[in-house]
Amino acid sequence: MLQLKQIQEVLLCGVILLIFSASAQAMTAREIMEKVDGRDDGDNLTANVEMVLIDKKNNRRVRKMKILNKDKGKDTWKLQFFVSPADVKDTGFLTYDYYEGGRDDDQWLYLPDLRKTKRIASSDKSGAFMGSDFSYADMTKRVLDEWTYKILKESEVKGHKVWLIEALPVSKEVEDRYGFSKSVIFIRQDIFMGVRAVHWLKEGKKIKYQEMLGFEQIDGIWVSTESRMKTTKNKVTLHKTVMKWSDIKYNQAIDDEMFTVRRLEKGI
Amino acid sequence: MKQQLLKNICIFSFILFLFHFAAPLSAQDLDDILSSGFDTELSEPAAKDTSNDIDELLSGFDDVSDERQEKDATASSTLPEWLEVTGSLGLAGSYNFTHDAPKEDDVDFRGISMLRTTASLSSEIHWGDWQAKISGHGFYDAAYAIQGREQYTNTLLDLYEQELELDDFYLQGSLSSKLDIKIGRQVVVWGKSDNVRVTDILNPLDNRLPGMVDIKNRRLPVAMTKLDYYIGDWNLSGIMIHEVRFDKNPVYNSDFYPGQQPLPPEQKPDHSLANQQYALALNGIFSGWDLSLYGAWIFDGRAHITTDVNDSLYRKHSRVFMTGMTANLAFGNWLLKGEGAWFDGLEFANLEDEDFSRLDLMGGIEYLGFSETALSLEIVNRHLVDFDEQLTLSPDIAQENTIQTVAKLIRDFANDTIQLKILLSLFGAHGEDGMFERVQLDYDLNDAVTLTGGIIFYQSGNQGALSAIEDNDRIFFEFSYDF
Numbered sequence: 212m213l214q215l216k217q218i219q220e221v222l223l224c225g226v227i228l229l230i231f232s233a234s235a236q237a238m239t240a241r242e243i244m245e246k247v248d249g250r251d252d253g254d255n256l257t258a259n260v261e262m263v264l265i266d267k268k269n270n271r272r273v274r275k276m277k278i279l280n281k282d283k284g285k286d287t288w289k290l291q292f293f294v295s296p297a298d299v300k301d302t303g304f305l306t307y308d309y310y311e312g313g314r315d316d317d318q319w320l321y322l323p324d325l326r327k328t329k330r331i332a333s334s335d336k337s338g339a340f341m342g343s344d345f346s347y348a349d350m351t352k353r354v355l356d357e358w359t360y361k362i363l364k365e366s367e368v369k370g371h372k373v374w375l376i377e378a379l380p381v382s383k384e385v386e387d388r389y390g391f392s393k394s395v396i397f398i399r400q401d402i403f404m405g406v407r408a409v410h411w412l413k414e415g416k417k418i419k420y421q422e423m424l425g426f427e428q429i430d431g432i433w434v435s436t437e438s439r440m441k442t443t444k445n446k447v448t449l450h451k452t453v454m455k456w457s458d459i460k461y462n463q464a465i466d467d468e469m470f471t472v473r474r475l476e477k478g479i
Numbered sequence: 480m481k482q483q484l485l486k487n488i489c490i491f492s493f494i495l496f497l498f499h500f501a502a503p504l505s506a507q508d509l510d511d512i513l514s515s516g517f518d519t520e521l522s523e524p525a526a527k528d529t530s531n532d533i534d535e536l537l538s539g540f541d542d543v544s545d546e547r548q549e550k551d552a553t554a555s556s557t558l559p560e561w562l563e564v565t566g567s568l569g570l571a572g573s574y575n576f577t578h579d580a581p582k583e584d585d586v587d588f589r590g591i592s593m594l595r596t597t598a599s600l601s602s603e604i605h606w607g608d609w610q611a612k613i614s615g616h617g618f619y620d621a622a623y624a625i626q627g628r629e630q631y632t633n634t635l636l637d638l639y640e641q642e643l644e645l646d647d648f649y650l651q652g653s654l655s656s657k658l659d660i661k662i663g664r665q666v667v668v669w670g671k672s673d674n675v676r677v678t679d680i681l682n683p684l685d686n687r688l689p690g691m692v693d694i695k696n697r698r699l700p701v702a703m704t705k706l707d708y709y710i711g712d713w714n715l716s717g718i719m720i721h722e723v724r725f726d727k728n729p730v731y732n733s734d735f736y737p738g739q740q741p742l743p744p745e746q747k748p749d750h751s752l753a754n755q756q757y758a759l760a761l762n763g764i765f766s767g768w769d770l771s772l773y774g775a776w777i778f779d780g781r782a783h784i785t786t787d788v789n790d791s792l793y794r795k796h797s798r799v800f801m802t803g804m805t806a807n808l809a810f811g812n813w814l815l816k817g818e819g820a821w822f823d824g825l826e827f828a829n830l831e832d833e834d835f836s837r838l839d840l841m842g843g844i845e846y847l848g849f850s851e852t853a854l855s856l857e858i859v860n861r862h863l864v865d866f867d868e869q870l871t872l873s874p875d876i877a878q879e880n881t882i883q884t885v886a887k888l889i890r891d892f893a894n895d896t897i898q899l900k901i902l903l904s905l906f907g908a909h910g911e912d913g914m915f916e917r918v919q920l921d922y923d924l925n926d927a928v929t930l931t932g933g934i935i936f937y938q939s940g941n942q943g944a945l946s947a948i949e950d951n952d953r954i955f956f957e958f959s960y961d962f
Contacts, residue, residue: 342895
């Protein structure tokens with residue numbers, strides 16, 4: 212009787228072990244990316260951003276910006292103002308970034324020289340953001356369903372376990388819009404955040420390397436305060452950009468009025 | 480037996496656990512994934528061991544991380560946060576390479592046509608939701624001294640050799656959560672077009688160097704009071720224009736002046752209460768499209784020649800009434816632009832007792848689908864209603880339909896350090912009223928210094944303002960330092 216009970220216990224142990232192993236293993240690439248997508252990345256953000264553009268000869272140009280983001284459901288409203296250098300100072304960029312992939316973002320650019328706000332019609336997010344190595348796609352949250360995911364392997368980055376997840380666009384239209392034919396994203400297993408990524412550009416046989424640094428918990432939210440991107444071709448670095456974030460504040464009471472053409476023209 | 484069964488179950492469970500845990504990391508699977516993954520962009524090293532490729536991927540981050548310790552290269556400002564001072568210094572030059580040798584006593588326009596040192600200064604004060612701005616610019620053009628000042632009239636030298644002007648000078652703020660005010664010398668841009676003017680009529684232009692300067696740098700600020708009321712997606716803008724200011728056009732004795740004699744003197748309306756100008760705009764901004772409706776009662780920027788009580792000729796600006804509408808429609812990488820304006824009260828020298836109306840219609844398209852490239856095309860037709868052939872005669876030289884087409888390409892290279900700009904502007908359906916083509920290259924040497932170089936070609940029209948421009952082909956350069 213006792214032996215039978217022992218058998219039952221061992222079987223139960225085995226089943227639990229199987230269930231545990233199955234649940235650990237059932238974490239598919241898609242599920243990991245759902246966790247990444249669903250992670251609390253904060254609402255209503257204000258921050259200062261410094262962007263350093265570095266060319267092949269190590270010449271540097273520095274752009275400083277103030278940014279405000281407001282989450283509207285899955286959509287994001289963004290307001291960016293350039294503070295320096297002098298030739299782009301007070302240039303403002305307002306975006307209603309719609310999460311729904313098929314819907315074009317609403318974008319307006321205020322050029323102080325022109326004293327005019329111009330509507331920008333561009334569904335193509337592959338263009339460079341203000342001459343940097345970051346594209347508009349890099350600055351936007353990707354639509355989960357527009358990519359298929361596959362775990363390549365597990366590894367470690369700076370002592371943290373990561374999954375290497377390959378992301379492929381589901382269609383040619385998505386590939387054209389983002390400008391990537393493939394990405395490999397390094398997801399930190401403890402906090403479900405991307406720490407590195409490699410992007411294959413659809414044109415020019417170029418590869419971009421992205422690295423997130425300076426991880427901090429701000430207002431309870433894990434944030435990377437520095438992001439670096441370099442563009443390479445045939446393993447030669449063509450250009451690099453370092454984007455540093457400071458004075459990051461989440462959950463700010465930002466009025467909707469801040470995300471209007473009126474505010475774009477008045478400045479902040 | 481039972482002990483053996485227990486043992487077997489445990490071993491089986493453990494193996495099952497290991498198998499499930501280890502399955503996705505199997506070397507064979509990983510190789511397959513890696514092989515298929517590198518087939519696309521990394522087709523060149525297809526024969527290589529793919530496990531090396533993933534290692535190369537990982538090592539690609541090394542020198543990115545090396546940048547971690549770099550210092551902030553920017554200098555911090557010593558000014559208080561509420562005060563901003565910016566400005567620029569520049570040197571601009573042009574060389575005219577096609578002009579014929581002058582006839583006796585004519586001006587020699589060959590060679591250096593500009594060698595201008597420029598300076599501009601702007602200061603802004605911010606407090607709360609209010610701000611004030613004052614800016615101005617000045618230049619001295621040494622080309623006239625080099626070419627010989629005695630060739631030129633005093634009027635020309637006054638307008639072209641040097642200049643010192645107040646530009647923006649205004650106070651701006653919010654009177655309530657929905658009401659803004661901006662009072663002072665300012666620029667107000669109406670319309671959606673970037674290269675032609677249909678409803679953009681509130682500020683005069685500096686036309687002294689046609690084709691050489693984009694519209695954005697040619698608008699002249701005017702003193703006005705502007706009230707904006709905002710409700711939802713709409714904005715109602717009421718404007719009272721206090722200052723009467725007209726375009727700066729090429730003067731007699733200058734390279735772009737078409738006639739052989741100076742124009743009669745211009746009579747500028749006084750700065751009086753009776754000569755205030757009024758404008759009203761209703762703007763709606765929506766997802767994917769915009770709409771604006773305009774109305775204005777202003778002085779016509781184009782003067783007509785008439786006589787005073789002493790039968791002396793002078794140029795007069797009549798009052799005109801304009802109603803207009805503009806719309807934008809964005810879809811994908813395309814932006815469609817449309818503008819229409821109806822002018823009443825236009826006067827001409829040859830039919831002085833009559834008033835004329837004009838309908839201006841503009842269609843434009845902009846495409847941003849090519850990498851780092853903006854393409855635009857704008858076509859406008861100005862149709863004089865109830866046209867009379869007498870208007871074709873001098874001094875009016877008007878046409879029933881005046882067509883203008885502007886095509887522009889802007890492309891950025893090398894992470895926005897180089898910008899190529901190609902502009903083609905045609906007057907008349909096929910350029911028969913004149914045309915010019917400009918190719919310009921801007922190079923940002925660093926954050927503060929920009930070098931510009933380019934070439935412009937002119938073709939004269941059969942008549943009108945552009946009938947004597949073809950000898951002005953020139954190369955140009957500019958060095959500017961922004962601070």
